[in-house]
Amino acid sequence: MGYRIAIVGATGNVGHEMLNILAERAFPVDEIVALASRRSLGTEVSFGEKTLKTKDLDAFDFTGWDMALFAVGSEATAKYAPIAAKAGCVVIDNSSLYRYDSQIPLIVPEVNPEAIHDYKNKMIIANPNCSTAQMVVALKPLHDRARIKRVVVSTYQSVSGAGKEGMDALWDQTKAVYNPTDNTGVTKFTKQIAFNVIPHIDVFMEDGSTKEEWKMVVETKKIVDPKIKVTATCVRVPVFVGHSESINIEFEDFLDEEEARDILREAPGVMVIDKREDGGYVTPIECVGDFATFISRIRQDSTIDNGINLWCVSDNLRKGAALNAVQIAELLGRECLKKG
Template identity: 70%
Template sequence: MGLRVAVVGATGNVGREMLEILSERLFPADEVIALASRRSMGSEVSFGDKTLKVKDLEQFDFSGVDLVLMSAGGDVSREWSPKIGATGAVVIDNSSAWRMDPRVPLVVPEVNPEAVHGYEKLNIIANPNCSTAQLVVALKPLHDRAKVKRVVVATYQSVSGAGRDAMDELWNQTKKLYVGDEIVKEQFTKQIAFNVIPHIDVFMEDGYTKEEWKMMAETKKILDPSIKLTATCVRVPVFVGHSEAVNIEFEQPITAEEAQEILREAPGVMLVDRREDEGYTTPIECVGEFATFVSRVREDATVENGISLWCVSDNLRKGAALNAVQIAELMLNKGLFKRVRAA
């Protein structure tokens, strides 16, 4: 029996990616409904070889819907996810609204699949932050082997993480620089074209940004609360694909060769690590791929039991849409959807 699935925020970057991945992975849906705000009602989005007419979220009846993939922002999710969950549908939310709520599991299927069983309190499951998702996929198999003690990570995050308007701003600024026109800043605090900005989300009292705090808090919730993590999150002039330079201190000894062997067999990881020109992965190569790519694995001689590595992933996929669909697949395999379970 197929499911009845709704995608909220279907006209956005991640919503469109959710529809594409549902089609690519042949998710067993009898019906897929595209939902968005009233101003998008009647517009069209692609689902495989079909075209879906977008319906108004506020007028839609969720009775009989099994699964809702929510990618419409935190405010919309805070208002609508509990209402939808109360109808019996399971909401997998891509915003930050529910990630740290103790009643809501925060899930990366390759890392903590067992956490999905906690969804029934609110019928909501949270998707992690895009930069956290790829990080914990790389950390998990190494943590199982040598126990991660401390992580220092610098992220190089693409503009697609800030939405379609941010991608347009990079494109428009780049064109204007070539012809000498005035640069307009609307989505970012500084010029993004040919620049890097060490500022994602709002600043907190301790000097970290909210994005950096998310990586710290979410890694603890998903992987291990004892892990110490510090992050510097940077926006870079790349359209799609987040990169991370990761330094890991372990409790137990581990060599670079052991880490490579572990990562080579790890679920969700693609190891591309040849110590030669082009023997590593960059954001361009990861676009459209499902894997989290790991390269440049090497020992850090400045700390005991230290490893450094480079991690790249398509942030619209593993960092958002793919992870949400993988959670849905995990639930389906465990027989957790009520209508399927009853059948």
């Protein structure tokens, strides 16, 4: 027996990926429905070899549905997620709305699968920020071995993290560089993104950090260990898909780079490609469409007693969003909503 699944926000980038990944991974679906706002009513989306026409989210009855994967913003989630949860449908939410609620589990299945049972608190499970998700997959197995004290991370985040508007902005501005008559100005981002980098994602906070940086700190503590100190600098780069991170880790115990490499090779969800030669590492364009989080450039940090540096790359629309949500759904089905 399979599950009755609703995809909320099925016409967006992440919603499309959720449908693709559910089909690719042969998720046990008895019935699936694509939901969107009224203005997108009837839009066709693909689910494997099937074509689905979107239905009106505002009029949908979640009663009798097992899970709803939400890929809409916090405002719409705040309105519709409680309705779905009250109807007995477990919500797996990709927005930031519920991540910091102590009663709602924030889950990366390779890292803290035991938290899945807390879904009963509010019938809602939160999906972490895209930049956090790929980082904690790499941190957890190393933390289990040598206990992480501090993480310093700089991110290089693709424009797809800002949705379709972000991708359109990069495309339009790139064309405009080569066409002097094109009057395309700065749209979506605070400065030109084409041929540029912007050290600013989300709003600024009182301490000078941005909310994206704050999310990485708080979410890492909630998912891995509240004792870990994290400092982040988040940067938007002119890449369409794929987030990259330069991560410096300080441990309580010494960890040799060779052992770290071996640990990561065995870690779930991780692929190590780390050759000390030209091209012996993974870049964002190479990770697009892949399920794995790729780790390269593993090396000792000689400036501290117990330090390791590494390079981490992942498809943000997959592991950072849609894939992680589907993996949560798989875990929920396997551990909590068993059928058949």
